[in-house]
Amino acid sequence: MTIKDLAKKCGVSVSTVSRVLNNRPDVSAEVREKVLDEAKKNHYVRNDAARDLVKPQQDTMGLIVRGADNIFFTEVMKSIEDAAEENGYILSLRQIASDGDELKAGAKLAKSKKLRGIIFLGGRSDYKKEEFEVIDIPSVFCTYSNRFGDLGRGSFSSVGIDDEAESEKATEYLINKGHRKIAIITNGKNDSAVGEARYRGYLNALAKNGINEDPSLVVETGSYDLYDVYSSVRSLISSGSEFSAVFAISDAMAIAAVRCLYDSGIYVPADVSVISIDGIVTSRYVIPSLTTVSQPKRDIGRTAFSLLMDIINGDRENESIFLPGTLIEGESVRKI
Amino acid sequence: MTIKDLAKKCGVSVSTVSRVLNNRPDVSAEVREKVLDEAKKNHYVRNDAARDLVKPQQDTMGLIVRGADNIFFTEVMKSIEDAAEENGYILSLRQIASDGDELKAGAKLAKSKKLRGIIFLGGRSDYKKEEFEVIDIPSVFCTYSNRFGDLGRGSFSSVGIDDEAESEKATEYLINKGHRKIAIITNGKNDSAVGEARYRGYLNALAKNGINEDPSLVVETGSYDLYDVYSSVRSLISSGSEFSAVFAISDAMAIAAVRCLYDSGIYVPADVSVISIDGIVTSRYVIPSLTTVSQPKRDIGRTAFSLLMDIINGDRENESIFLPGTLIEGESVRKI
Numbered sequence: 001m002t003i004k005d006l007a008k009k010c011g012v013s014v015s016t017v018s019r020v021l022n023n024r025p026d027v028s029a030e031v032r033e034k035v036l037d038e039a040k041k042n043h044y045v046r047n048d049a050a051r052d053l054v055k056p057q058q059d060t061m062g063l064i065v066r067g068a069d070n071i072f073f074t075e076v077m078k079s080i081e082d083a084a085e086e087n088g089y090i091l092s093l094r095q096i097a098s099d100g101d102e103l104k105a106g107a108k109l110a111k112s113k114k115l116r117g118i119i120f121l122g123g124r125s126d127y128k129k130e131e132f133e134v135i136d137i138p139s140v141f142c143t144y145s146n147r148f149g150d151l152g153r154g155s156f157s158s159v160g161i162d163d164e165a166e167s168e169k170a171t172e173y174l175i176n177k178g179h180r181k182i183a184i185i186t187n188g189k190n191d192s193a194v195g196e197a198r199y200r201g202y203l204n205a206l207a208k209n210g211i212n213e214d215p216s217l218v219v220e221t222g223s224y225d226l227y228d229v230y231s232s233v234r235s236l237i238s239s240g241s242e243f244s245a246v247f248a249i250s251d252a253m254a255i256a257a258v259r260c261l262y263d264s265g266i267y268v269p270a271d272v273s274v275i276s277i278d279g280i281v282t283s284r285y286v287i288p289s290l291t292t293v294s295q296p297k298r299d300i301g302r303t304a305f306s307l308l309m310d311i312i313n314g315d316r317e318n319e320s321i322f323l324p325g326t327l328i329e330g331e332s333v334r335k336i
Numbered sequence: 337m338t339i340k341d342l343a344k345k346c347g348v349s350v351s352t353v354s355r356v357l358n359n360r361p362d363v364s365a366e367v368r369e370k371v372l373d374e375a376k377k378n379h380y381v382r383n384d385a386a387r388d389l390v391k392p393q394q395d396t397m398g399l400i401v402r403g404a405d406n407i408f409f410t411e412v413m414k415s416i417e418d419a420a421e422e423n424g425y426i427l428s429l430r431q432i433a434s435d436g437d438e439l440k441a442g443a444k445l446a447k448s449k450k451l452r453g454i455i456f457l458g459g460r461s462d463y464k465k466e467e468f469e470v471i472d473i474p475s476v477f478c479t480y481s482n483r484f485g486d487l488g489r490g491s492f493s494s495v496g497i498d499d500e501a502e503s504e505k506a507t508e509y510l511i512n513k514g515h516r517k518i519a520i521i522t523n524g525k526n527d528s529a530v531g532e533a534r535y536r537g538y539l540n541a542l543a544k545n546g547i548n549e550d551p552s553l554v555v556e557t558g559s560y561d562l563y564d565v566y567s568s569v570r571s572l573i574s575s576g577s578e579f580s581a582v583f584a585i586s587d588a589m590a591i592a593a594v595r596c597l598y599d600s601g602i603y604v605p606a607d608v609s610v611i612s613i614d615g616i617v618t619s620r621y622v623i624p625s626l627t628t629v630s631q632p633k634r635d636i637g638r639t640a641f642s643l644l645m646d647i648i649n650g651d652r653e654n655e656s657i658f659l660p661g662t663l664i665e666g667e668s669v670r671k672i
Contacts, residue, residue, distance in 0.1 A: 043470040045443040071407060081431070093431055095417070107381040134379040226617055252618070259621040281562055282588070285595040286622050 001044050009038050060090045061308065062115040064106045066122040067098040070224070071252060072278050072295070073121055076143060079301030080119060087309060089116075098224075103127070107134040117308045126192040127151055138311040142304040143295075145320055148192040154318050157311060159304040161277075162322040163194055166293050167201025168208075170275045171247050173291075173327060175209050178336040179245035179273060182206070183217040183236060185257055186249045187224055198249040198277065216241040226256040233260040244272060244336055251278040254290055258332065269334035279328055288331035296323050337380050345374050396426045397644065398451045400442050402458040403434040406560070407588060408614050408631070409457055412479060415637030416455060423645065425452075434560075439463070443470040453644045462528040463487055474647040478640040479631075481656055484528040490654050493647060495640040497631050498658040499530055503537025504544075506611045506629050507583050509663060511545050514672040515581035515609060518542070519553040519572060521593055522585045523560055534585040534613065552577040562592040569596040580608060580672055587614040590626055594668065605670035615664060624667035632659050 003021075007014045012031060019027050020035040027035075038044075063080055065073060077093075084091040092113045096105050102123045110118060118139040126148035132155075141158035174182050182202075189199040199218070206213055216239060221232040229248075233256070236243075246261075248254035254276035258268045268274050268288055276283075279294025300323055310316035339357075343350045348367060355363050356371040363371075374380070399416060401409060420427040428449045432441050438459045446454060454475040462484035468491075477494040510518050518538075525535040535554070542549055552575060557568040565584075569592070572579075582597075584590035590612035594604045604610050604624055612619075615630025636659055646652035 043443075043466070045440075045447055045470055071410075074407075077431075081433075093429060095413070095429060097417075104381070107379075111381060131379070134381055226621055230621070255618060256621045259623060259625075262623055282591060282618060285562055285566070285592045287595060287598055289595075 001042050003044075006035070006039060006042065006044050009042070010035050059088060060092050060113050060115050061305075062106060062109045062113065062118040063091050063093045064102050064109065064118060064120050064123075065093065065095045066100060066102045066120070067224075070122065071280050071282070072250070072297070073143075075281075075297040076121060076301045079298040080121070080142070080305050083302050083305035087305070089309075103131060103134055106139065107136075110135070110137050117312050119304050119308060124193055125149065125197065127156075129155075132156070138308060140304045140308045140311075143300060144194060147197055153320075156320075157307055157318045158320045159300055159307060160322065161293075161295050161300075161325045163197035164201040164204065165322075166277060166325040167198040167247070167249070168205045169201075169325070169327065170277060170293050171202045171205035172209070174245045174247065174273060174275055174333065175205060175211070177245075177273065177333055180209075180211055181214070181217065181243045182211075182245045182247055183219060183241075183243040184247045184249070185219045185221060185229065185233065185253050187222065188220050189218060195249060202247055214241070217243055221253070224250065224252070226252060229253045229256040230260045233257045234264070237261070237264050237266070245333070246272060246274045248274060248276040251276045251280045251283045251290055251292055254292070254332070255282070255286055258286075258288070268332050273333040273336075275333055277325070279326070283330065284328075290328075291330040291333040292328055293325040294328045295325055299323055337378050339380075342371070342375060342378065342380050345378065346371050395424060396428050396449050396451050397641075398442060398445045398449065398454040399427050399429045400438050400445065400454060400456050400459075401429065401431045402436060402438045402456070403560075406458065407616050407618075408586070408633070409479075411617075411633040412457060412637045415634040416457070416478070416641050419638050419641035423641070425645075439467060439470055442475065443472075446471070446473050453648050455640050455644060460529055461485065461533065463492075465491075468492065474644060476640045476644045476647075479636060480530060483533055489656075492656075493643055493654045494656045495636055495643060496658065497629075497636075497661045499533035500537040500540065501658075502613060502629050502661040503534040503583070503585070504541045505537075505661070505663065506613060507538045507541035508545070509627075510581045510583065510609060510611055510669065511541060511547070513581075513609065513669055516545075516547050517550070517553065517579045518547075518581045518583055519555060519577075519579040520583045520585070521555045521557060521565065521569065521589050523558065524556050525554060531585060538583055550577070553579055557589070560586065560589070562588060565589045565592040566596045569593045570600070573597070573600050573602070581669070582608060582610045584610060584612040587612045587616045587619045587626055587628055590628070590668070591618070591622055594622075594624070604668050609669040609672075611669055613661070615662070619666065620664075626664075627666040627669040628664055629661040630664045631661055635659055 003014055003017055007017045017035050020032050094105050094109055102120050106118045119142050121142045125144050143160045145158040146156055184202045186199050187195040219232045219236050221228045248257050254274050266272055275291045277293045279292050283290040283292050339350055339353055343353045353371055356368050430441050430445055438456050442454045455478050457478045461480050479496045481494040482492055520538045522535050523531040555568045555572050557564045584593050590610050602608050611627050613629045615628050619626040619628050
């Protein structure tokens with residue numbers, strides 16, 4: 001059914017139907033009701049492609065999600081979607097693989113959808129100035145920053161936890177519980193991204209407490225895949241290196257690590273303590289429940305969205321916002 | 337950078353650049369290489385909005401995901417994205433809330449993006465004919481069917497497991513292990529969707545084995561939220577009803593149920609056995625690991641995509657494909 005058919009059915013002009021559908025005030029209540037009624041009855045769907053030709057959608061934000069199989073992102077996405085809806089914005093979403101190019105995806109989406117702004121959920125922490133130039137509309141990095149890149153202060157915005165500081169906090173929690181032989185499980189200690197930032201926080205905590213780094217306790221899994229995590233922890237155990245605690249850089253990794261230890265007859269927390277970061281829902285239900293630094297997922301998403309709106313409206317400059325994590329005590333850490 | 341700038345930089349005409357970018361054969365290899373090289377170096381991004389005006393994107397498929405916070409969907413989505421890429425299609429994705437209207441979202445996306453076809457990942461199982469009429473391009477329901485609706489055979493396509501049969505299989509597995517007092521945990525036994533289909537499978541298994549339904553063992557959580565699952569299982573335990581096994585209709589629900597039992601001093605599988613459906617990655621790493629009917633997630637996604645392509649190309653008619661689940665024996669079930 002076209003807008004013409006609908007107009008005919010209602011006995012009014014096409015422009016009257018159009019005024020109703022565009023929520024314009026200059027239509028009588030009866031006509032408005034009749035048109036909406038018939039539109040509903042006849043399952044009329046507006047042709048937005050045609051509308052886009054005459055009027056750019058000035059109310060669309062882009063959301064590029066990188067590494068969409070990250071459980072942790074689900075809750076953040078939800079809060080961004082909620083914020084968009086509450087503020088009357090359409091959210092255009094693109095998911096790309098962990099190794100996809102979020103800047104290219106963002107630039108493409110910005111042009112094709114005439115976006116007002118973009119939120120990048122997940123991405124690299126090492127953008128170079130000239131790479132980032134393809135993004136010529138306001139944007140906010142969500143859950144990561146530009147820690148390892150060369151974008152100048154004021155030339156980008158970000159909202160997330162301070163990965164290095166929160167990891168230091170997690171590691172220090174283990175130290176305060178009497179642990180000194182602490183293994184770290186990271187996807188990579190030189191990934192120029194979250195893995196590296198969290199590894200640095202671990203090193204800071206060791207240094208502050210006079211503990212030397214033991215390279216045999218630094219486990220690099222090469223990915224976030226749980227099977228890789230399991231195998232890497234198995235190698236750590238086989239190596240015979242002694243450790244009384246593990247800092248895993250994500251909850252999902254911690255679940256796989258706990259399982260691997262269990263399969264080797266090493267129980268958490270009786271034999272080894274485990275702490276992680278994220279605070280995914282499942283972390284509260286697994287046995288043992290995880291002691292973890294919970295990220296303020298709802299706040300991160302909502303703050304990213306409002307920062308982006310403010311930048312678009314000229315009410316704020318670019319800034320990097322770090323929100324605090326909350327240490328949740330589960331059952332996976334024991335005082336020794 | 338515009339296409340004009342790029343052409344100037346390469347010392348060729350705009351139409352030559354356009355031919356290269358559209359993968360047309362009538363360009364020399366050197367020129368092609370030069371153009372692609374400069375495009376990359378200068379981070380040139382095509383303006384697809386402009387291109388859409390002259391040439392409809394005939395190669396775009398829509399993917400509407402309903403209930404995007406369902407962990408199980410992540411792997412299915414990944415395989416649909418892979419299939420789209422391998423076959424040269426663009427995938428336009430929309431995520432909507434669990435209570436969102438996927439038909440409306442699909443109809444809107446179909447018009448605005450000029451889609452060739454749509455995959456609905458997750459959705460209601462009770463569409464009525466007149467509701468479904470808003471979708472006037474080929475579509476495939478993925479991971480669900482039209483079990484409770486009135487779409488005639490041949491008027492829709494679907495790919496998924498047979499929820500009723502697989503639930504019967506799971507329940508019967510418990511019965512074969514000696515269990516007769518089996519509780520079911522479902523979001524709702526009359527939800528006209530997956531919850532109801534799986535409840536029916538549970539009833540079938542009981543009936544086939546001469547076991548009467550005990551209404552006090554039917555736990556309706558009202559949602560897929562793990563906190564609701566935990567509370568509902570707590571009520572079941574407090575009620576004093578006896579049971580030696582639990583069939584949870586999803587792995588995530590099973591994890592929350594195992595935890596609730598554990599908190600009440602009831603251990604799995606020593607005291608109570610638990611089986612579920614899905615086969616999410618985490619189910620293999622939790623303690624105890626779950627005995628579950630694993631859905632063929634990759635196959636479901638790929639089959640849905642190729643069925644949709646075949647329908648579009650006129651090579652196949654609408655059909656409903658049921659793929660078999662695989663019972664994975666974990667540690668959560670014990671013979672009694």
